Amino acid sequence: MSQPEPAATPSPVLALEEVNKSxxxxxxxxxxxxxxxxxxxxxxxGENGAGKSTLIKVLAGVHAPDAGTVRLDGSPxxxxxxxxxxxxxxxxxxxxxxxxxxxxxxxxxxxxxxxxRSLGRIDHSAVREATAALMRRLGVELDPDRPARxxxxxxxxxxxxxxxxxxxxxxxxxxxxTAALTGTETARLFSVVDALxxxxxxxxxxxxxxxxxxxxxxRVTILRDGALVATEALDGLTEDDLVRRxxxxxxxxxxxxxxxxxxxxxxxxxxxxxxxVFHDVSFEVRRGEIVALAGLVxxxxxxxxQAVFGVDRADAGEVEVGGRKLKSNSPTAAMDAGVALVPEDxxxxxxxxxxxxERNIALTGLDRLGKGGVVRRALERGRAADWAVRLxxxxxxxxDTVGVLSGGNQQKVVLAKWLATEPGVLIVDEPxxxxxxGTKAEVHRLLTGLAADGIAVLMVSSDLPEVLGMADRVxxxxxxxxVAEIPRxxxxxESVMAAATGRGSKEAA
Amino acid sequence: MNxxxxxxxxxxxxxxxxxxxxxxxxxxxxxLRWDTAVGVLLVAVLLAGSGxxxxxxxxxxxxxxxxxxxxxxxxxxxxxxxVVAGQxxxxxxxxLGLSSALAGxxxxxxxxxxxxxxxxxxxxxLGGLLNGWLVTRVGLPSLAVTIGTLTLYRGLASxxxxxxxxxxxxETYAQWASYTEPVPGTFIPYPIAVFIVLxxxxxxxxHSTAAGRSLFAMGAQEEAARFAGIxxxxxxxxxxxxxxxxxxxxxxxxxxxxxxxxxxxGLGLELVVIASVLLGGIDFNGGRGTLGGAVAGVxxxxxxNNLLTLNDISNEIQVIVTGVLLVASVLTPRVIAVASERRxxxxxxxx
Numbered sequence: 109m110s111q112p113e114p115a116a117t118p119s120p121v122l123a124l125e126e127v128n129k130s131x132x133x134x135x136x137x138x139x140x141x142x143x144x145x146x147x148x149x150x151x152x153x154g155e156n157g158a159g160k161s162t163l164i165k166v167l168a169g170v171h172a173p174d175a176g177t178v179r180l181d182g183s184p185x186x187x188x189x190x191x192x193x194x195x196x197x198x199x200x201x202x203x204x205x206x207x208x209x210x211x212x213x214x215x216x217x218x219x220x221x222x223x224x225r226s227l228g229r230i231d232h233s234a235v236r237e238a239t240a241a242l243m244r245r246l247g248v249e250l251d252p253d254r255p256a257r258x259x260x261x262x263x264x265x266x267x268x269x270x271x272x273x274x275x276x277x278x279x280x281x282x283x284x285x286t287a288a289l290t291g292t293e294t295a296r297l298f299s300v301v302d303a304l305x306x307x308x309x310x311x312x313x314x315x316x317x318x319x320x321x322x323x324x325x326x327r328v329t330i331l332r333d334g335a336l337v338a339t340e341a342l343d344g345l346t347e348d349d350l351v352r353r354x355x356x357x358x359x360x361x362x363x364x365x366x367x368x369x370x371x372x373x374x375x376x377x378x379x380x381x382x383x384x385v386f387h388d389v390s391f392e393v394r395r396g397e398i399v400a401l402a403g404l405v406x407x408x409x410x411x412x413x414q415a416v417f418g419v420d421r422a423d424a425g426e427v428e429v430g431g432r433k434l435k436s437n438s439p440t441a442a443m444d445a446g447v448a449l450v451p452e453d454x455x456x457x458x459x460x461x462x463x464x465x466e467r468n469i470a471l472t473g474l475d476r477l478g479k480g481g482v483v484r485r486a487l488e489r490g491r492a493a494d495w496a497v498r499l500x501x502x503x504x505x506x507x508d509t510v511g512v513l514s515g516g517n518q519q520k521v522v523l524a525k526w527l528a529t530e531p532g533v534l535i536v537d538e539p540x541x542x543x544x545x546g547t548k549a550e551v552h553r554l555l556t557g558l559a560a561d562g563i564a565v566l567m568v569s570s571d572l573p574e575v576l577g578m579a580d581r582v583x584x585x586x587x588x589x590x591v592a593e594i595p596r597x598x599x600x601x602e603s604v605m606a607a608a609t610g611r612g613s614k615e616a617a
Numbered sequence: 618m619n620x621x622x623x624x625x626x627x628x629x630x631x632x633x634x635x636x637x638x639x640x641x642x643x644x645x646x647x648x649l650r651w652d653t654a655v656g657v658l659l660v661a662v663l664l665a666g667s668g669x670x671x672x673x674x675x676x677x678x679x680x681x682x683x684x685x686x687x688x689x690x691x692x693x694x695x696x697x698x699x700v701v702a703g704q705x706x707x708x709x710x711x712x713l714g715l716s717s718a719l720a721g722x723x724x725x726x727x728x729x730x731x732x733x734x735x736x737x738x739x740x741x742x743l744g745g746l747l748n749g750w751l752v753t754r755v756g757l758p759s760l761a762v763t764i765g766t767l768t769l770y771r772g773l774a775s776x777x778x779x780x781x782x783x784x785x786x787x788e789t790y791a792q793w794a795s796y797t798e799p800v801p802g803t804f805i806p807y808p809i810a811v812f813i814v815l816x817x818x819x820x821x822x823x824h825s826t827a828a829g830r831s832l833f834a835m836g837a838q839e840e841a842a843r844f845a846g847i848x849x850x851x852x853x854x855x856x857x858x859x860x861x862x863x864x865x866x867x868x869x870x871x872x873x874x875x876x877x878x879x880x881x882x883g884l885g886l887e888l889v890v891i892a893s894v895l896l897g898g899i900d901f902n903g904g905r906g907t908l909g910g911a912v913a914g915v916x917x918x919x920x921x922n923n924l925l926t927l928n929d930i931s932n933e934i935q936v937i938v939t940g941v942l943l944v945a946s947v948l949t950p951r952v953i954a955v956a957s958e959r960r961x962x963x964x965x966x967x968x
Contacts, residue, residue: 419844439846451844460838462904471834471845474827481826525845 119182120145121310122167122198122279127176129162136162138335139176144279149301149311151321151342154331155354155572155605160314163331164281167312168200169193199272203284205264207256214239214252217271242270246300262293269300280304281312286320287406298324316404318347318609330354347611348602355572355601370580371395373431374564375447375533377416380425385411386588389425393533393564398555400579401568403608407585409568410452413535416566417449418442429533443472446532450522450539452568458522459510466492466506469525495524500550516547523554534558537568552578572601586610651898651950652910659917666924673927676804677796684796684874686919687808688713688867688883690912692890694812694819695860697911699759700894701823702856703836703903704752707763709864710886711770712744714879716868718774721783721878730787737865744770745861749854759857767887774880783878794873808870820908828852836903892939893918896946918942 120143129137137159144150152160165171166178169187177184180196187193190200207216214235215222223234239252248266256264265285272280280301286294301311301324313325321328322342330337330353337353375393380386386408393399401409414420416427418439427434435441442449451457459468469492470477477491478484492506499520503513510521519539526534536555540548555578559565569575575582582599584592584607592607667674692709699706716737723733744766751762792798796806805813823829834842835849843849872878897914899906918939925935 439843440848443846449844453840456838457840457844460834460841460904462837463834467830467833471830471842471847474830477827481828483825483827483830 120179121181123177123179123182124163124166124173125177125179127163127166127173127178129166129171129173136334137166137173138333140331140334140336141176142329142336142339144310144312146278146308146310147305148327149305149313149325151325151328152312152314152331153318153321153328153350153354154337155570158331158354159334160331161283162334164200164283164312164314167193167198167279167281169198194275194277197276197278198281199269199275199277199279200281200283201265201268201272201285203287205261205268207259207264207267209257210255212253212255213250213259213267213270216256216267217242217274238274239270242273245273245303246270247303248296248300260293262289262297265289265297266300269304273304277309279310279312281314283314284316285313286315286317294320316609318350318611321350322347351602351605351609355605368396368559368580370397371562374429375416375566376428377412378426378428380412380415380427381423382411382415382421383423386415386585389585389590391583391590391593393566395532395562395564396559397580398559398565398567398578400575400582401566401585402570402572402575402582402604403585405570407608408588409585410537412585413449413537413566413568414451416442417447417535419449443529446530448472448526448529448531448534450526450534450536452537452541454515454518454522458525459518461511462509464507465496465501465503465510465513465521468510468521469495469528472525472529491528492524495528499524499527499554514543516543519543519547519551523551527558531563533564533566535566535568538570539567540569540571540574572604575599575604576601584608652907652913655897655910655913655917655946659913659920662917662920662924666920670924670927673924678923678927680796680799680804680806682919682923683809684794684806685923686915687794687806687812687874688871688886689890689893689919690809690812690915691815691867691870692860692863692886693894693911693915694815694908695856695863696890696894697897697899697906697908698819698823698832699856699860700891700899700901701836701903701906702832702853703839704759704853704856705763705891705901706745706748706759706857706860706864707887707891708744708748708766708770709860709867709890710883711767711774712741712861712864713868713871713883713886714881715744715770715774715777716741716865717872717878717882718778718880720869720872721781722778724786724878725781725783730790734869737869738862741861741863741865741868742858743861744865745858746854748861749857752857753850753853771880771884778878778880780880784876786873786876786878791873791876794870808874816908816912823908832856833904836900836905838904889918889939892943896942898946898950901947914946 122144124140124142126139126141127137128135128139140159140163142163152163154160162171166173169190169192172186178187179185180198185196187196208219211219217239218235223231223238225231236252243250243252246266246269250263250266256267259267269280282301285297289297298320301313305311313321315321325342327339328342328345328350329339330350332354371394373392374395377392378390380389389412391399401413403409411420415422418434418437418441421437427436429442429445429447432445434445434447439449455461460471463471466489470483470488473491474483475481477487489506495501496503496506501520501524502517510518513521523539539555540551543551552574555565555567567575567578569578576599579599580596582592582594582596582604583590584594584604586608587610591610594603594607672678692713696706696709719740720733720737723736724730748759748763748766751757751766752759793807799806800810823832831842831847831852834845834847835852839849868882871882875882893915894911895901895914896917897906897911899911921938921942922935925938
């Protein structure tokens with residue numbers, strides 16, 4: 109787009125024009141344009157799955173766009189890989205830096221391109237001096253000879269930035285760099301970024317913390333469902349404006365929610381804690397109720413439900429099912445108590461991809477397929493056929509591997525596998541991620557029907573319309589803690605997002 | 618869209634779901650599964666051998682040939698279950714040696730043979746449990762763990778017996794293990810008779826029970842098995858214990874068969890066992906294979922070695938033949954898979 113930008117700035121250093129990128133039938137980016145100017149810090153905002161990561165990966169040369177142009181200094185470029193983008197002056201700093209732990213800071217920065225002396229020997233003093241110079245430029249005191257092992261995440265990021273500088277990076281992309289930093293570390297990182305900006309570098313900043321966006325950046329580009337919503341100056345915007353633009357979509361999809369009267373408590377979680385992952389999480393789910401567990405990616409939602417089910421260890425706290433304390437750390441005990449978990453990762457955890465449909469469905473109830481541990485094939489097939497009809501599974505033969513099914517049908521197999529255990533408590537983690545709209549509606553109808561039959565449903569979901577459309581209550585997690593419980597009547601996209609981004613009742617630590 | 622089922626479709630390769638589809642797809646699909654192919658190859662070698670080599674089809678020779686593979690065959694059974702479950706145990710031959718050394722040194726010290734056998738078997742279980750404990754509790758990969766215990770158990774064997782060789786084991790037991798005294802009315806030596814019974818049991822467990830299903834699931838996708846409530850660690854522990862038990866039992870058979878207990882008995886045998894199992898179509902990555910295939914693999918290597926010996930072909934060449942077979946067994950399914958994938962892709966773009 110040839111919109112004239114502020115007159116003082118000439119052409120953008122990096123620009124995207126009408127970029128499309130699809131993965132299978134998921135359109136991750138749809139006609140997104142973006143201009144990045146020298147000396148600006150530019151934020152990318154959007155919900156989970158809005159296309160932020162894909163955008164970064166296109167800029168960093170990890171993905172090639174299906175359509176559209178990437179322009180560097182006005183001329184179109186096609187990166188053949190990350191190294192290509194790096195050589196062109198684009199550096200990406202990820203949330204978790206990847207340094208060689210046993211090498212020094214200086215060696216990490218000049219890995220593979222150390223200054224040489226005669227006979228190809230590495231000029232260690234030159235490496236050290238160059239590193240010290242970079243650190244001075246960043247205004248940071250880090251000993252070039254210190255090994256990377258034992259550096260804090262914040263210091264590791266500084267090393268990554270220094271490395272980017274040594275490549276003469278003109279564009280610095282920072283993907284959630286502050287997620288693991290303390291307040292002072294964040295402040296230091298921001299002063300480094302300001303220093304780079306003053307030298308003329310352009311910074312692209314991705315963060316779920318809206319406050320930081322306002323603190324660091326001048327402009328923001330908002331994405332939603334892979335499409336561009338707006339690029340605006342942050343001056344004059346409020347955080348609420350930003351949230352509204354991030355989530356403001358029409359709730360046109362139909363959620364077949366029935367009003368149910370919740371019965372007695374089916375699942376009670378008390379003070380569940382896993383060090384460094386989630387803390388002091390307590391909640392209950394009653395029979396006939398659908399409770400959503402909302403929050404941003406990385407808030408610890410999947411980890412909580414996996415600890416409830418016992419596949420992950422919990423360090424403290426307890427889980428009660430139907431009034432009886434559940435043995436921790438044992439999925440078998442959880443299953444015996446009537447708990448089922450449909451995990452988020454279908455391909456790794458939900459299904460054995462190379463096994464057949466019928467065998468996958470049978471996997472959760474092997475001991476019920478015959479006497480004395482013998483598996484009776486007829487029973488196995490009968491059970492699979494029965495569930496295939498009930499869930500309207502589309503398949504060719506039950507002996508086909510699940511790998512040949514579409515994502516939505518694979519998800520139905522996972523659901524069948526768990527519903528076959530006749531659970532009293534059904535936990536579903538991102539039950540409709542990556543499946544088509546039609547199947548999505550079927551899954552929603554199924555969940556509603558199960559709740560109406562008296563099953564307690566706990567649903568982890570990053571899909572806000574799904575959360576609002578399906579849930580009787582919404583629990584919101586932020587950075588490993590349960591920060592809000594919102595009844596259906598009060599749950600709105602704004603209230604959930606506010607809690608999820610840590611702007612709830614009290615300021616998060 | 619459904620690609621036509623080609624005869625060599627990689628998913629048809631002995632993943633245990635093949636036999637569930639009996640009556641579907643006709644005989645051709647089943648016929649070309651890898652384990653069946655190894656069985657056919659075995660029959661072909663048997664026929665060719667009896668046609669070309671004098672004395673091969675002789676009943677005494679067949680008894681001897683079978684009995685020569687007794688230890689490999691016995692250990693191959695639990696090894697098959699382990700590899701299907703995505704694990705491996707390289708310490709089996711060392712455990713065989715340790716069991717043999719312990720038997721020798723106790724016999725030398727004047728113990729009753731009836732006391733020695735259970736003690737050796739107990740030792741095998743303990744050794745297997747150590748492997749299993751290191752894999753499940755400490756969380757190390759089984760390949761690394763059992764490379765370590767391979768050395769450890771062989772070292773212990775030397776400590777127990779030193780350089781000595783103990784012989785003069787009781788005649789009745791020695792005869793039991795010998796091919797010259799087969800099960801009455803047959804040409805099958807007793808160790809092989811034990812193997813046949815255990816093979817039937819292992820095949821039943823692997824292909825018809827809940828435990829067997831769990832092994833396939835673990836080997837194919839351990840995370841998914843864990844998320845399905847399968848007690849992955851417990852199963853692994855039991856498998857390693859059973860493997861240790863069988864290795865020590867094979868140690869006793871070996872000692873009796875050769876009438877000699879030595880610390881270096883069965884040196885390097887673990888590789889022959891694994892080679893046989895892989896040749897039989899058990900996927901080293903776990904999750905695929907049939908017990909019948911593994912048994913065919915064991916027998917094929919045994920029969921080939923016997924044939925080569927009868928034809929005065931040197932031991933070195935025999936080793937090379939085994940090596941070539943192993944490489945071929947690993948390579949062929951991969952080549953077939955790539956080829957059929959290409960064909961399917963062509964078919965897909967054509968429609």
